[in-house]
Amino acid sequence: MEYEIKCSVCGQSSPSLLAFKCPSCGQPLAVQLYFDFEVGKIRRRDYTVWRYANFFPYVKEKEIITLGEGWTPLIDSGNVHFKLENLNPTGSFKDRGSTVLISTLHKLVKNAEGYISEDSSGNAGASIAAYAARAGLKAKIYVPENVSGPKFNQIQFYGAEIVKVSGGRSKVAEEAQKTEKGKFYVGHILHPLFRDGIRSLAYEIAEQLDWHVPEHVYLPVSAGTLLSGVIYGFKHLVESNVIEDMPEIVACQTRQVSPLYHSFKNLSYTPPERVTSIADALVSVNPPLLNLMVEHLREANGDAVMVEEDEIFNAFIELARKGFFVEPSSAVAYAAYKKQLKNKEASKDDKTVIILTGTGLKTMLKPN
Ligand SMILES: [Zn+2]
Structure with a gap:
């Protein structure tokens, strides 16, 4: 086994790459790696996050969704x-998290005729919206009702569907996570693959x-x-x-x-x-x-x-x-x-x- 997605509290293993919380206790999941980093396995001609592709074993090479993120000065x-x-x-x-997350999930979500959801009116929302656009995936971004500004404009220009939610920040997260047909929640804070990127x-x-x-x-x-x-x-x-x-x-x-x-x-x-x-x-x-x-x-x-x-x-x-x-x-x-x-x-x-x-x-x- 090269890696395992495990609960950070009870240690329960999660078999699904789509899960954003522990199936038994609901606490955050984290990726555990069971292999070494080897300098010789760096893809030296790739000047993006994907020069380290060999260290993200759950991503399939042919399914990588990239906008050229990473290898920043x-x-x-x-x-x-x-x-x-x-x-x-x-x-x-945030693009580091988005490229890894969306590359891993876009096929699974499309095969289920689904779409992704996220709660963020800021940089994370913009980043997820951009990578969803690049993957041809539908994204619903949940935001507080009074939101405005350049980041919110950016999310909309990428073509994400906006869902405005009244009430506090936790209410927005709750709505984004609520089970609906075809919806896969990929919230950047909770989803272990975003953090792992x-x-x-x-x-x-x-x-x-x-x-x-x-x-x-x-x-x-x-x-x-x-x-x-x-x-x-x-x-x-x-x-x-x-x-x-x-x-x-x-x-x-x-x-x-x-x-x-x-x-x-x-x-x-x-x-x-x-x-x-x-x-x-x-x-x-x-x-x-x-x-x-x-x-x-x-x-x-x-x-x-x-x-x-x-x-x-x-x-x-x-x-x-x-x-x-x-x-x-x-x-x-x-x-x-x-x-x-x-x-x-x-x-x-x-x-x-x-x-x-x-x-x-x-x-x-x-x-x-
Ligand atoms: Zn647990």
Whole structure:
């Protein structure tokens, strides 16, 4: 057996690639790999996520749906390397999850004369809609009723059907998951294959640095797909003896949306009534994967940092003035790095990677 999809809580194995939760206890599923990463098995002429196709054994070669995602630039600025995930086809790192998820499922869904559903009015919704379009698959994207803005426009331009739902964010998820004829829920937060696609990012960072991994990796955290995927990828490389140690993974959150920070530091967290942060892609005040994230971050000897609104804005501007136009949510990771430098919790001499997750072209901010 090369891999297994298992419940992260009770360990029950899930036979279906379509399942998004444990068939016995309803908790999140995760992909377990039972093979080593081998540098010799990289497809060196492929400059997409699929250069690592040999490490995604559940995807059939002929069924790959790609828009050229992955192999994004890693640009240095001294000892800091910026990973430009904003340059993915739909403008965010989510394309790594979408290409793996949609490549695996599109035939199964089409053979059942079905369609896919997702709940997201942001980058994930746009990414799933794009890959569904590329696969010729119908997608229904469930969104809160008052949603607007560039990301929502992008979802519609890709041709997804929009379902507006009144009530809170959890109501939107509930509607998207509700059983209906032909519907296959592929929500990016819960579906294990979406999260699993993100591990390609860890492989890439390691390969681009000639397998000398950085000492620290800073990344923004909302629902935890990026965090869990990156940790799992580096862990796979360590277990395969390709790299010696895990980098320290630093989970970065805004004061408003910081359930992981608080839980990790054993502090109590009260979410705001309404999230008004400029980091508007980070919205998960009550993430379903929270326990799993804390567990992964502890196991990986990671850390968590929380930043303030003015720190995010300053980091966003500073990145733009260096030529990196990313969304304010991506600037959260750079803001956290700067904060740790100032507090002497990080050193300029350490090799550090900062993941810039999404493009600035979708921002609603206006210059003064
Ligand atoms: Zn279970």
